[in-house]
Amino acid sequence: MAAQDVAIKASSDTLFSGSSRASRRNMGQFIRWALLFSGGVLMVMPIVFMLSTSLKFPFEVYNLNLIPEEPTIENYTYVLEDGRFYHWFWNSLIVATLTTISAVFFDALVGYALCKFRFPGRYLIFIAILSTLMIPTEMLVIPWYLMSKSFGWLDTYWGIMFPGIMTAFGTFLMKQFFETVPDDFLEAARIDGLNEFQIWWQVAMPLVRPALAALAIFVFLGNWTAFIWPLIVTNSADMYTLPVGLSSFGDEVDVAWELIMTGAAISTLPTLVVFLVFQRFIIRGVVMAGLKG
Amino acid sequence: MATLSLRNLVKTYGKVEVLHGISLDVADGEFVVFVGPSGCGKSTTLRMIAGLEEVSGGEIRIGERLVNDLEPKDRDIAMVFQNYAIYPHMSVRKNIGFGLRTAKMPKADKEKRIEEVAAILGMGDLLERRPNQLSGGQRQRVAIGRAMVRDPAVFLFDEPLSNLDAQLRTQMRLEIKKLHQRVGNTIIFVTHDQVEAMTMADRIVIMKDGYIQQVGTPLEVYHKPANTFVAQFIGAPSMNMLPGTWTGGGVRLADGLGIELPRRNATEGAEVVLGLRPDDLLVTDRKGLFSGTVNIVEPLGADTLVYVGVNGHEVIAKASGREPPQPGQTVELTADAGEMHLFDAASGEALP
Ligand SMILES: Nc1ncnc2c1ncn2[C@@H]1O[C@H](COP(=O)(O)OP(=O)(O)OP(=O)(O)O)[C@@H](O)[C@H]1O
Numbered sequence: 341m342a343a344q345d346v347a348i349k350a351s352s353d354t355l356f357s358g359s360s361r362a363s364r365r366n367m368g369q370f371i372r373w374a375l376l377f378s379g380g381v382l383m384v385m386p387i388v389f390m391l392s393t394s395l396k397f398p399f400e401v402y403n404l405n406l407i408p409e410e411p412t413i414e415n416y417t418y419v420l421e422d423g424r425f426y427h428w429f430w431n432s433l434i435v436a437t438l439t440t441i442s443a444v445f446f447d448a449l450v451g452y453a454l455c456k457f458r459f460p461g462r463y464l465i466f467i468a469i470l471s472t473l474m475i476p477t478e479m480l481v482i483p484w485y486l487m488s489k490s491f492g493w494l495d496t497y498w499g500i501m502f503p504g505i506m507t508a509f510g511t512f513l514m515k516q517f518f519e520t521v522p523d524d525f526l527e528a529a530r531i532d533g534l535n536e537f538q539i540w541w542q543v544a545m546p547l548v549r550p551a552l553a554a555l556a557i558f559v560f561l562g563n564w565t566a567f568i569w570p571l572i573v574t575n576s577a578d579m580y581t582l583p584v585g586l587s588s589f590g591d592e593v594d595v596a597w598e599l600i601m602t603g604a605a606i607s608t609l610p611t612l613v614v615f616l617v618f619q620r621f622i623i624r625g626v627v628m629a630g631l632k633g
Numbered sequence: 634m635a636t637l638s639l640r641n642l643v644k645t646y647g648k649v650e651v652l653h654g655i656s657l658d659v660a661d662g663e664f665v666v667f668v669g670p671s672g673c674g675k676s677t678t679l680r681m682i683a684g685l686e687e688v689s690g691g692e693i694r695i696g697e698r699l700v701n702d703l704e705p706k707d708r709d710i711a712m713v714f715q716n717y718a719i720y721p722h723m724s725v726r727k728n729i730g731f732g733l734r735t736a737k738m739p740k741a742d743k744e745k746r747i748e749e750v751a752a753i754l755g756m757g758d759l760l761e762r763r764p765n766q767l768s769g770g771q772r773q774r775v776a777i778g779r780a781m782v783r784d785p786a787v788f789l790f791d792e793p794l795s796n797l798d799a800q801l802r803t804q805m806r807l808e809i810k811k812l813h814q815r816v817g818n819t820i821i822f823v824t825h826d827q828v829e830a831m832t833m834a835d836r837i838v839i840m841k842d843g844y845i846q847q848v849g850t851p852l853e854v855y856h857k858p859a860n861t862f863v864a865q866f867i868g869a870p871s872m873n874m875l876p877g878t879w880t881g882g883g884v885r886l887a888d889g890l891g892i893e894l895p896r897r898n899a900t901e902g903a904e905v906v907l908g909l910r911p912d913d914l915l916v917t918d919r920k921g922l923f924s925g926t927v928n929i930v931e932p933l934g935a936d937t938l939v940y941v942g943v944n945g946h947e948v949i950a951k952a953s954g955r956e957p958p959q960p961g962q963t964v965e966l967t968a969d970a971g972e973m974h975l976f977d978a979a980s981g982e983a984l985p
Pocket residue numbers: 646651669670671672673674675676677678825
């Protein structure tokens with residue numbers, strides 16, 4: 341009898357503590373959701389605003405209402421019928437794609453060397469690369485410009501791309517990721533007869549695929565949306581990248597915000613594609629790492 | 634297949650010398666196990682043989698060839714690593730075949746070789762799997778397969794079993810031993826587990842602090858340890874060490890107890906240490922060498938380990954598994970004179 345009492349009491353105890361734990365969990369859940377929700381709203385607002393403006397007539401642009409009173413797709417037809425748009429889109433695509441390939445390649449190469457090879461001055465080089473992160477683009481554009489000018493790179497694709505063919509941030513990121521690749525992999529490959537470049541390319545690179553994908557997204561987005569440098573280095577409308585071209589919509593007195601927003605809305609499409617493509621690598625990479633014993 | 638010979642092998646990192654002249658001759662087809670505590674230089678030695686670490690001094694010969702300055706791939710060796718190091722982005726087939734990439738043989742022959750190796754390892758039907766679809770034991774088998782496929786002169790293993798659970802380790806131990814009997818290549822196997830060393834080796838090399846302490850068959854190092862370190866490292870639980878003085882006809886222990894021993898190569902009055910393995914120190918019903926009080930009893934099934942307090946210090950002895958003594962009980966302990974080991978107290982060297 342007594343034993344049964346104890347058992348009942350014990351079970352009611354666990355029931356009680358279980359429910360209080362559950363309510364505490366719900367509370368935490370609520371706060372988490374609320375935070376995430378407000379964060380989400382903050383991030384989505386500019387995009388919603390961009391879409392809304394792109395659907396407005398010029399007279400309505402400075403009304404900050406989200407739903408246009410007279411929605412129109414005229415801006416879209418205007419932008420898409422304007423031949424310059426395609427030209428700029430193409431320029432941006434070339435510049436961003438080539439820069440991304442180059443930056444990912446060289447960042448990974450240098451990051452790997454800094455991580456896995458022991459050589460004198462290694463640390464110094466790493467610090468030197470890192471310290472360039474502290475210099476803002478605005479300060480660099482003048483030397484870049486002078487350099488481009490004396491080499492005749494002004495108003496060329498190469499002129500737009502050269503500052504980004506390698507990035508300090510990417511080098512740092514890749515170095516950190518290569519730290520997670522055990523040396524055993526590389527040594528096994530060395531014994532199997534691969535040379536150092538093959539070891540990097542065939543063994544180390546596949547192991548950091550998620551990082552490569554993340555870096556590719558960053559670099560692509562960065563170059564796709566880059567504004568200041570392309571604005572400075574290009575002169576002819578033919579060489580404009582998309583952001584530079586879009587900003588030239590309108591005339592001396594008036595900025596055509598509705599057209600700029602329309603162009604911006606269209607220009608987000610490739611970034612979405614890039615993200616969707618590479619995101620799969622990131623998620624797959626994480627899953628793979630999770631299962632690796 | 635080949636012999637391996639190390640001559641006065643030295644390794645320094647900066648100013649620190651971590652290997653102080655290792656010399657060893659390994660016969661063709663021999664299974665040699667390097668064993669020793671952490672940091673004694675086992676891996677360093679192995680990696681120098683593999684060509685992954687530069688040789689600071691001395692010579693390494695594989696076959697008759699001096700390989701000091703050869704690239705790993707030119708040394709005709711293969712290595713299996715502790716954490717497998719199989720490539721997660723390749724199938725088992727690709728992983729095993731990886732070492733054949735550069736081999737000059739027709740593709741069909743390579744395929745045949747891969748299937749052969751997979752069959753030996755019992756992995757024939759797993760060839761298309763990715764490593765993340767394999768168990769730990771299977772992954773280690775892939776790593777061994779990748780080493781086997783080139784049929785190297787020397788196999789190098791660096792603690793290949795230490796990531797496996799105890800049961801799997803025992804099983805893989807057996808499999809590697811069988812594999813060796815089947816393929817017959819020379820094997821150098823590094824471990825810090827003395828049971829692995831005892832069970833697998835043709836010969837054991839016991840290392841400590843960058844020096845070889847003893848080289849011998851498992852039975853030699855167990856029954857004729859060269860010094861106190863080897864005596865305590867090999868065999869579990871560790872050998873009991875009782876300090877005393879040599880009287881000419883035996884040992885007078887520190888607590889005054891006298892134990893008779895056959896003639897040894899020691900001068901009278903020398904400080905010595907008497908070593909008695911728990912396996913040889915038996916609880917007996919009759920009058921023994923000495924007696925003591927049982928402190929703790931550890932039943933192992935077949936036998937029982939008894940921790941016995943003798944004049945203020947503790948020794949481990951063995952009793953029957955069926956009728957073990959009880960804590961607090963006074964027991965007599967005995968040992969066969971042939972199983973008593975005598976060491977010089979200062980140098981630790983065995984006194985035969
Ligand atoms: N790159 C290095 N630089 C300096 N010292 C090193 C380096 N690699 C190893 N050592 C030192 O060399 C000694 C031997 O190391 P080693 O890795 O061979 O030990 P081990 O016997 O394999 O030990 P474990 O059982 O822990 O693997 C250790 O004292 C270690 O600190």
